[in-house]
Amino acid sequence: MDFIERNEIFMDNEGMIRRVMRRNWALICAMRLDWDDVYQELAMAALSAIETFDPTRSECIQAHIWMKLQYAVLTIKRQHRPCGLTGFGNRERPVVVSLDQSEGMDRFLAAEPKKETVELSSAMRQALSRLDEEERRAVIRYLDDQESKRERTVKAAL
Structure with missing residues (x-):
């Protein structure tokens, strides 16, 4: 070829x-990997995958590429796993991974990024101003809950 x-x-x-x-968005964010x-x-x-495709073994190159991409995600996950206490699992004691792998540890020890402040559009400010205090609190509670769902998804992926 x-x-x-x-x-x-x-x-x-x-x-x-x-x-x-997109399918592995939560994992990529949880591991704080750069999208590029x-x-x-x-x-x-x-x-x-394109180079190693063998048409005698399979007819569909798209399936071959898709599977190679899935394995590549697993390889990326394995290469960038954080070190330290990893959890209990099925054991009585937690598993501890050596911290000798100090290369690139600043990525894992860095402070959490601050939440972005969102500038409300004039239409949104106008809509919120028409609500009474209780309704406004309910809308803010709903939006905060949506944000916490995203955070839980990222934590679960990590």
């Missing part, structure tokens, strides 16, 4: 990389 054909196949299936990234780095790793996995 020449590189022009390989590049055409890659461009036809590039959307798969973004689908895999993850995209690059998955793109390299897709190119490798």
Whole structure:
């Protein structure tokens, strides 16, 4: 297979990389990985999948690329796992991973990013001003609950 054909196949299936990234959004955020780095790793996995595709073993190159991308996500997860106390699992005592892997530990020890302050649009301010105090509190409680659901999803992925 020449590189022009390989590049055409890659461009036809590039959307798969973004689908895999969206599907693993919580994991990527929980591990605080850079989106561009993850995209690059998955793109390299897709190119490798195209190079190693054997039409005698399978008819569908898309399925081959998809599976290679799934394995690439697992490899990324394994390479970037945090060190330290990992939990109880089925054992009586927690498992402790050595902290000798100090290379890149600042990524895991960094403070949590501050929540962004959102500037309300004039339409939103006008809509909130028409609500009485109790309704306004209910809307804010609902929005805070949505934010906490996202945080729980990220924590569960981590």
